[in-house]
Amino acid sequence: MVVRPLNPGEVDAVAELIHRSTNDWYKKSLGREIFSGRPRDCRIFPETYESLDPGCGLVVELDGKLAGVCFYHPRETHVGVGIMAVAPEYARQGVARMLLDKVLAEAGTLPVRLVSSAMNLDSYSLYTRAGFGAVMAYQDMRIPSDAPLPPVPMTHGSVRPATTADLFPMVDLEENLAGIRRAKDLAHFIQNPGGHWRTMVYRDQSGKIDGWLTSVDHAGCRMIGPGVMADEHVALALLHAQLSVPRGGWPIFLVPTHESYMIAELYRWGARNVELHLMQVRGPYTQPTGLVMPSFLPESG
Template sequence: MTIRTMSSDEASTVGTLIHESTNAWYKAKLGHEIFTGKPEDCKIFIDTYQLLDPGCCLVAEDEGKIVGACFYHPRETHVGVGIMAVRPEATGKGVGKALLDEVIKRAEDLPLRLVSSAMNLDSYSLYTRAGFGPVAVYQDMRIPPDVELPPPPAGPGSVRMANVSHLFGMADLEEEISGIRRAKDLAHFVRNPGGYWTTFVHIAPSGKIDGWLSSVDHAGCRMIGPGVMRDENAALALLHMQLSQARGGSPVFLIGTHESYLIAELYKWGARNVEIHFAQVRGSFSPPGGIIMPTFLPESG
């Protein structure tokens, strides 16, 4: 088995691998597929990652066939570990470990961060054996499309569409709250290449940004996040605005299980739990100073 960088002409192959391997696991373990669209829909992951981080996808090749892939995202403060996919027939053969070992090697001394399903004990074991540790638990929540949202929550401040003038404030706020900085991700969300990103900022009465929240609406990924907020007021206002947008489907969003007030309010809105995820870190980590809503495109933990 050889671990190497994905070539540009292998993008469709890797997109199909993500679709087929992920659906195979969900079908076998939970009785349903997670990607309901076409395999080519998963190309959004490759397109986004290659635009942000060209050359940062590793593939595992065995006898001339790609049997696994893993994306990674070098940032100012850390390295994000992205989607890892292994062909069902190659599971248990060390493919995931070989890919992860190479990502760890390339990260050098930077901390590594990821978000992984709590339902997949194989991946949990893979990461914890490699030195990752869970630092937060998130509820994946969704509001069914037939549920009518309540009126916008009342509270100080206002929600606005984000623009490039907000980028430095957004980046500073995320670093203050979560300890990470990833300016080019935020620029990608705000500039919206492809036309499926939406980003809002919450402006406090003082005029400063005290929260921001992005979302993606694409057949291959419908999620609200990532985002950070100083408090529940900003979080609820931003979530309500995102949920009020016209979309092609019902988006998933991740809320920390310790955010009891936020979760209670979202239950009142009609939110339901669909899965559990762990944020895991290998290396230094500081407790957050506010609310964090992670996502899978691109991952940050």
């Protein structure tokens, strides 16, 4: 097996690998597929990752075929591990561990963060054996299309679309509340390449930004997140604003399991649980002082 950088001409092959590998696991383990569209819809993953971090996509080649793929994101405060997929026919042959070892070597002394399914014990074991620890649990939730949203939650601030002038206040807020900094990601969300990103900020009465939340609406990924907020009231206002925008389908969003007030309110909105995910970290970790809603694209924990 050989680990090497992803070549530009392999985007379609990587998209097909992500589609096939992920659907294979979900169908065998949970009786359903996660990607309902075409394999090429999963191009959004390599295209986004390569746009943000050229050369940080890794593949394992075995006998001239792509056996696995993984993406990583070097940031100011940490390294994020993005989607990892292994072709079903190469499962349990050390492909994922080979990719992870390469990412850890590239990370050096920086903390490494990821979000992974709590229902996939193989991946959980892969990461914990490599020194990761689970630091936060999330409920994947979705509001069905037949559940009308309630009125806008009452707050003392307002929600509006993010602009380039908001970039560094947003970056600073995430560092203050969650202990990580990733200006490159936030600039990508605001600039909206491809037209499928939507980012909103919450401002209090003085005009200070107390939260932000982005989303992606694409056939390969419909999700609200990532975002950080000062408290659950800000989070609910931002989430309501995102859910109120017409989309191609109803997205999922991740809510910390300990946020009981927010979760109870979301149940009142008609939300249902879809899955559970864990934030796992290797290295130093600071407990957030605000509310964090992560995403799978791009993952940074």
